[in-house]
Amino acid sequence: MLIKITFPIIILLFSTGIASAQYFESVEKEAERILLSLSDEHSVNPTDLTEMKKLLSPDKDENESGLTPTINQQNIDSLTNHLTEFESELKKISTDSAFVLFNEWYLHLQNIFYEYSKEKFFASDKTKIIFFSTSMSCYCTLKMSREQTADVLQFGRSNNDDYDYWIIDSYWHNELQIKYETLFAPSVIVLNSVNEKIFQIEYDEEMLSLLSDYFTKIKN
Numbered sequence: 001m002l003i004k005i006t007f008p009i010i011i012l013l014f015s016t017g018i019a020s021a022q023y024f025e026s027v028e029k030e031a032e033r034i035l036l037s038l039s040d041e042h043s044v045n046p047t048d049l050t051e052m053k054k055l056l057s058p059d060k061d062e063n064e065s066g067l068t069p070t071i072n073q074q075n076i077d078s079l080t081n082h083l084t085e086f087e088s089e090l091k092k093i094s095t096d097s098a099f100v101l102f103n104e105w106y107l108h109l110q111n112i113f114y115e116y117s118k119e120k121f122f123a124s125d126k127t128k129i130i131f132f133s134t135s136m137s138c139y140c141t142l143k144m145s146r147e148q149t150a151d152v153l154q155f156g157r158s159n160n161d162d163y164d165y166w167i168i169d170s171y172w173h174n175e176l177q178i179k180y181e182t183l184f185a186p187s188v189i190v191l192n193s194v195n196e197k198i199f200q201i202e203y204d205e206e207m208l209s210l211l212s213d214y215f216t217k218i219k220n
């Protein structure tokens with residue numbers, strides 16, 4: 001009798017987890033694509049923002065909820081409203097300014113899904129890259145953080161079969177910086193398959209070159 005009761009519950013929990021993963025990953029990948037496009041000085045297609053809103057609020061028959069226990073509709077509404085504000089500003093700003101504002105939205109997305117991403121990220125047995133960005137600092141640091149966020153995303157997407165990557169807003173979430181003794185932003189750390197730090201770069205304009213050189217060296 002116990003098996004008959006618990007088995008459907010296990011199936012339900014598993015299905016919810018799959019839906020949550022599909023929900024967040026589809027939103028995240030599209031957000032990355034838009035951010036990288038803006039970093040290359042391409043303007044945003046309004047259709048892309050419409051599609052992003054659909055991903056954020058799918059029809060119920062497509063995805064019953066898709067949300068994790070720590071993510072509620074109010075969180076998603078805040079992202080949608082933030083995206084609407086960005087869409088409104090887009091009509092009167094340059095591509096550079098759009099990159100700045102959409103980076104803020106991207107960090108908002110990462111903050112909302114922080115706990116979910118953390119659990120998923122550290123469960124992976126791949127080599128991992130964590131980039132500590134920030135949403136609050138001086139102009140030079142914010143500029144470097146934005147540009148290097150795009151660099152890490154491009155590097156991670158180009159090598160997705162080999163590494164997992166994660167962008168963190170260290171202004172709101174700094175416990176991993178403290179744990180791994182990486183107290184500057186922007187900075188990047190590389191973890192091995194068992195989540196031990198094996199490499200780090202702190203506040204360096206040559207971050208992408210240093211990161212690429214490191215991975216080339218360990219491959220050889």
